[in-house]
Amino acid sequence: MTISAAVQSSTGGGDLLPSREARLAYRSGKAGSTAGVAKGFVQGNLAILPEKFAGSFHRFCQLNPKPCPIIGMSDVGDPRIPSLGLDLDIRTDVPRYRVWRDGEVIEEPTDVKAHWRDDLVAFVLGCSFSFEEALLAEGLPIRHIEHDIRVPMYRTNVACQSAGPFAGPMVVSMRPFKPAQAIRAVQITTRFPSVHGAPVHLGHPHSIGIKDIAKPDYGDPVPVEADEIPVFWACGVTPQAVIAAAKVPFAITHAPGLMLVTDLKNRDLAVL
Amino acid sequence: MTISAAVQSSTGGGDLLPSREARLAYRSGKAGSTAGVAKGFVQGNLAILPEKFAGSFHRFCQLNPKPCPIIGMSDVGDPRIPSLGLDLDIRTDVPRYRVWRDGEVIEEPTDVKAHWRDDLVAFVLGCSFSFEEALLAEGLPIRHIEHDIRVPMYRTNVACQSAGPFAGPMVVSMRPFKPAQAIRAVQITTRFPSVHGAPVHLGHPHSIGIKDIAKPDYGDPVPVEADEIPVFWACGVTPQAVIAAAKVPFAITHAPGLMLVTDLKNRDLAVL
Structure with missing residues (x-):
C-alpha cells in the first residue's frame, strides 16, 4: 500500500x-490565504x-x-x-x-x-490560528476577524535570545479585549503552549517599545476602545x-x- | 480515643x-492578625x-x-x-x-x-491569603505585603446575584503588577478557584465603578506605578x-x- x-x-x-x-489543492497549484x-x-x-x-x-x-x-x-x-x-x-x-x-x-x-x-x-x-479558534469557541470576539482584516503585529523592544546568526526583537500580535475577556483569554491560551501560549504582555504597549498602536509594523490596524485592553501574543512572524x-x-x-x-x-x- | x-x-x-x-492559642484568648x-x-x-x-x-x-x-x-x-x-x-x-x-x-x-x-x-x-502564598511562591511581589499594610479593597458597580435578603455590589481587592506578572498572576490564581480564583478585572478601574484607585473603601492604599496594571480579585469582604x-x-x-x-x-x- x-x-x-x-x-x-x-x-x-x-x-x-x-x-x-x-x-492536495495547494499541491496542484491553488494559492490563497489559509x-x-x-x-x-x-x-x-x-x-x-x-x-x-x-x-x-x-x-x-x-x-x-x-x-x-x-x-x-x-x-x-x-x-x-x-x-x-x-x-x-x-x-x-x-x-x-x-x-x-x-x-x-x-x-x-x-x-x-x-x-x-x-x-x-x-x-x-x-x-x-489555533488559539484564535479556541478563543472563538469560548465566545470571545476577535476584532480583526470581525473586520475581516489581518491581525496587527508589532516589532517590540524585547530581544529574543540569540543563537548563531539568528537574533532580533520579538514580534507580537495584538487583540483588544474587555478586561474580563482578557483574563479569560490568558486562561484559554495558556492551555496551548505549542501555538504561542499565554500572552506576553497586556495594557502598556510603550513598555515593550510600541510607540503607536494604530501603526502596526505588519498586518492591519484595529481599533482599541477606551474600555478595552490591548493583549499581545508572541508571533510567528518573529522567526x-x-x-x-x-x-x-x-x-x-x-x-x-x-x-x-x-x-x-x-x-x-x-x-x- | x-x-x-x-x-x-x-x-x-x-x-x-x-x-x-x-x-488553641486563639481558643485560650489570644487575638491578633492571622x-x-x-x-x-x-x-x-x-x-x-x-x-x-x-x-x-x-x-x-x-x-x-x-x-x-x-x-x-x-x-x-x-x-x-x-x-x-x-x-x-x-x-x-x-x-x-x-x-x-x-x-x-x-x-x-x-x-x-x-x-x-x-x-x-x-x-x-x-x-x-491562600492565593497570595501561591503568588509569592512563584516569585511575584505583592505590594501591600512588601509595605506591611492591608490590601486595598473597593466596592464596585458589579452587582452580585441576589438571594433572599442578601444583595449588593462585589467588593474587590487590588494588587498592582507589571504586565507580564499580571499574566502570570492570572495563571497562578486560576489554579485556586476555592480561594477567589482568577482575577475579575484588570486595567480599567473606572469600568467597574472605582473612581479613585488611591482611595480604597477598605484597607490601605498602595501605589500603582506607571508601567503597572492594577489587578482585581473578588474579595471575601463581599459577604x-x-x-x-x-x-x-x-x-x-x-x-x-x-x-x-x-x-x-x-x-x-x-x-x-
Whole structure:
C-alpha cells in the first residue's frame, strides 16, 4: 500500500481529511490565504534552512519557544514530515512560498521543487490560528476577524535570545479585549503552549517599545476602545524577521497568511 | 480515643499542626492578625447566621462563587466543622469575632460562646491569603505585603446575584503588577478557584465603578506605578458587606484580618 493509499484508508476509505484535501489543492497549484481553511486543523509557519544553519535555528527556537514553538521538523534533505501528515510534501503543500537569498525575497512560487536541496531542513512552527479558534469557541470576539482584516503585529523592544546568526526583537500580535475577556483569554491560551501560549504582555504597549498602536509594523490596524485592553501574543512572524535579518545565503518560508495545513487537530494541542 | 487525642495522634504523636497550635492559642484568648500565621495552611472568612437566613445565604454563595467560595459549613447548631479541623470549635477558635444585630456591629469578642444558639449555621469562605502564598511562591511581589499594610479593597458597580435578603455590589481587592506578572498572576490564581480564583478585572478601574484607585473603601492604599496594571480579585469582604446591608437580626463574622486558621493545606486547593 502506498503512503497516500494508507492515509486514504486511515480516514475510513474514501473521504479525505479536510486538511489533506486542502494540501492536495495547494499541491496542484491553488494559492490563497489559509485563514478559515480546514477548521479544527493545526496550521503552521514554515522555515526551511540549509543544514549549516539549521542547528543554530533549532537552538533559536528552543531558546524562544513563545514566538517559535516547533510542532514539526523534517530530516535533512527529506521533504516529508509524517508526524504532520503522512503524505505531506513540504516542497509543494504550502499555497505560496517565499524564497530568500541573503535576506531578500527573490521569488514567491507556489512550490519549491526547483529550489529543493538535499541539505535542507524544514521547521514547522505553531501559529495563532489555533488559539484564535479556541478563543472563538469560548465566545470571545476577535476584532480583526470581525473586520475581516489581518491581525496587527508589532516589532517590540524585547530581544529574543540569540543563537548563531539568528537574533532580533520579538514580534507580537495584538487583540483588544474587555478586561474580563482578557483574563479569560490568558486562561484559554495558556492551555496551548505549542501555538504561542499565554500572552506576553497586556495594557502598556510603550513598555515593550510600541510607540503607536494604530501603526502596526505588519498586518492591519484595529481599533482599541477606551474600555478595552490591548493583549499581545508572541508571533510567528518573529522567526521570519530573524531569518531576514540574519541574511543567510538561502532560506525558504511560507508567504504571510498562506500557512501549512497539517493533519493535527487544534484540540489535541491543549495541555489541560 | 477522644477527637482531640485522635488529631494529636494523627500528627505523629506529640507535635501539633501549626494550624491547630494557632487555634488553641486563639481558643485560650489570644487575638491578633492571622497574616503569616501557620504558613501553608488555609485561612477562611467566617459568616454565622440563624438557620432562617442560612438557606438564602448559602444560595447567595452558590450564585457568587468568586467572592464567596465555600470551603466549609457546620451543621445547624453544631459548632464543629471536622472537615476543616477535627477539634475545631467555631465558637472559640477565631482570634476575634464581630457580633451583628440589625446590620450593626454590637461587640467584637474573642469568643462567641455566650452568643451561640442551636439554630446557627457557620459558613467558612476561602480567603486571599491562600492565593497570595501561591503568588509569592512563584516569585511575584505583592505590594501591600512588601509595605506591611492591608490590601486595598473597593466596592464596585458589579452587582452580585441576589438571594433572599442578601444583595449588593462585589467588593474587590487590588494588587498592582507589571504586565507580564499580571499574566502570570492570572495563571497562578486560576489554579485556586476555592480561594477567589482568577482575577475579575484588570486595567480599567473606572469600568467597574472605582473612581479613585488611591482611595480604597477598605484597607490601605498602595501605589500603582506607571508601567503597572492594577489587578482585581473578588474579595471575601463581599459577604460581610452584604450581611451588614441585609440588616439581618443576628449574625456573627470574623473581625477583618483575624481569620479562621484551618488544617487544610493551601497546596491541596490547587485544581491543576
